[in-house]
Amino acid sequence: MGKVKITDQDLATSARTYRKDLLMVPVHALAKSLQHMTLRTGVRHSEKVGELTGDIEMGPYSETRVDDKAVSISTRELKTYLGSVVKKFSPNSVAQTVYGSSITKGESLTNVEIVRLVLSYLSAKIGAGIDRHLFNAVRKADGNKTVDLFDGFDTITGQEITSGSISTDLGNLYEFSEPITKLNAVDQVVTFCRSADDFLQETEGAKLLISRDIYNAYVDDYKATTGAIVYNDKFLKTSVEGFDNVELVPMYQKKNAPYIQLTTKSNLLVGVDQEGDEEDIVIEKHAPFVLDFVATMFFGTQFETLDKTRLLVGKLAEVNPTNH
Numbered sequence: 001m002g003k004v005k006i007t008d009q010d011l012a013t014s015a016r017t018y019r020k021d022l023l024m025v026p027v028h029a030l031a032k033s034l035q036h037m038t039l040r041t042g043v044r045h046s047e048k049v050g051e052l053t054g055d056i057e058m059g060p061y062s063e064t065r066v067d068d069k070a071v072s073i074s075t076r077e078l079k080t081y082l083g084s085v086v087k088k089f090s091p092n093s094v095a096q097t098v099y100g101s102s103i104t105k106g107e108s109l110t111n112v113e114i115v116r117l118v119l120s121y122l123s124a125k126i127g128a129g130i131d132r133h134l135f136n137a138v139r140k141a142d143g144n145k146t147v148d149l150f151d152g153f154d155t156i157t158g159q160e161i162t163s164g165s166i167s168t169d170l171g172n173l174y175e176f177s178e179p180i181t182k183l184n185a186v187d188q189v190v191t192f193c194r195s196a197d198d199f200l201q202e203t204e205g206a207k208l209l210i211s212r213d214i215y216n217a218y219v220d221d222y223k224a225t226t227g228a229i230v231y232n233d234k235f236l237k238t239s240v241e242g243f244d245n246v247e248l249v250p251m252y253q254k255k256n257a258p259y260i261q262l263t264t265k266s267n268l269l270v271g272v273d274q275e276g277d278e279e280d281i282v283i284e285k286h287a288p289f290v291l292d293f294v295a296t297m298f299f300g301t302q303f304e305t306l307d308k309t310r311l312l313v314g315k316l317a318e319v320n321p322t323n324h
Helices: 010-018 021-026 091-096 111-132 153-163 185-194 214-227
Strands: 039-040 047-054 070-080 082-089 173-175 206-210 243-248 260-263 268-271 280-287 290-303 310-313
Touching: 021 111, 021 280, 039 153, 070 268, 082 111, 111 185, 111 280, 111 290, 153 290, 153 310, 185 214, 185 243, 185 260, 214 243
Parallel strands: 039 268, 173 310, 206 243
Antiparallel strands: 047 070, 070 290, 082 290, 206 260, 260 310, 268 290, 280 290
């Protein structure tokens, strides 16, 4: 029976060999969420995003009429923040515990297989933590958790409401007057969608980002309302009633979230680098038998635009505890 022998140099070499793959592992952990968002690579610290605004019209022929209205670029900033983590671990103990069921015992076991499993596992854990806080993360420079690394979509939403950039006057905010429940979810959600700008209502591929609780309430209410009519043969709804173009997107990250968002995939930006030298995943040795997994990575989120033609925020009504 062959013995497993792991040296720190083996691990360091493998970390360098697999660096590009490993940097992508955290991003891959966001795969399900990224089905509904747009990934921007090569973003270190910040990138200006936005859209052209302005108008032009053709009228009856005239030799004197001149359109001198300005065309401008409405910009926003996609900020990514450099995060870091150091994890001490013993390769031998990891091989015998965490990966015990995943590793083939015997002579076929190689150092590189163990290395790849250890590094991929830890890298994936980083990505899972980022995914969990896509909406509720709040940037705190002196923090030490993933939730402190960047501003999530709901955090940005709250900031923009406070600044007045999202408001009922601008047409990109809808305030619910009562909580969404399984008794009123269909009416509430349909009314919300009908309050959106006409252009957004007709946008193909529009997405309504909601919590799993709201989705379940919608399905329950829909089933109770429609009963056993012929076309309702599945206890499932993937689009809003009357809006076949609006996909219901329940997200575990939005549990107890104060907002829902009707928007598009292209408007939900997730920024990473993946290209520069400041990001890295390496293995370092500073003590006998113990190694350090060291990772640095840029990450951030942003709405490309807050314009009502691409975003409608629903501010949910607070639930009265006495009603439960």
